[in-house]
Amino acid sequence: MNTEAKSRLLKFGVKPSLHRLAIMEYLMSNLIHPTADHIYNSLFPFIPTLSKTTVYNILKLFEEKKVIAAIVIDGKNTRYDADISQHAHFQCRKCGVVHDLRLNDMAPVTMDNPDNLILDDCHIYFRGYCPDCVKSVSR
Ligand SMILES: [Zn+2]
Numbered sequence: 018m019n020t021e022a023k024s025r026l027l028k029f030g031v032k033p034s035l036h037r038l039a040i041m042e043y044l045m046s047n048l049i050h051p052t053a054d055h056i057y058n059s060l061f062p063f064i065p066t067l068s069k070t071t072v073y074n075i076l077k078l079f080e081e082k083k084v085i086a087a088i089v090i091d092g093k094n095t096r097y098d099a100d101i102s103q104h105a106h107f108q109c110r111k112c113g114v115v116h117d118l119r120l121n122d123m124a125p126v127t128m129d130n131p132d133n134l135i136l137d138d139c140h141i142y143f144r145g146y147c148p149d150c151v152k153s154v155s156r
């Protein structure tokens with residue numbers, strides 16, 4: 018049993034059921050920003066009692082409780098990230114792989130806020146080409 022996954026869930030007030038633990042553990046050991054389908058397809062062979070609906074519901078709960086971060090960098094598929102430290106994301110236009118980017122000075126992002134908006138979420142997305150894909154793209 019992954020105690021790291023368990024303590025993460027408990028820390029965010031989520032009861033660690035078997036399925037929740039499995040998904041948390043998967044996300045923590047696969048920092049590849051997987052989609053819900055990807056997570057389901059990876060876990061289902063080992064956990065036949067897992068349904069797609071369960072995966073979606075658990076991810077929704079994790080997102081609500083801020084256990085993980087949800088990323089919609091391509092505007093279509095939600096991807097999930099167990100790394101909830103502040104970082105930016107980059108998606109390759111060709112292969113679609115999402116990479117983490119650490120900005121040099123991101124804590125806190127400074128800006129004018131004359132309307133006194135209460136900010137509780139921040140996503141910074143970049144697009145371009147990864148080194149492998151840029152070779153095959155004519156520019
Ligand atoms: Zn690429």
Ligand SMILES: [Zn+2]
Binds near residue numbers: 098105106116117
């Ligand atoms: Zn990330």
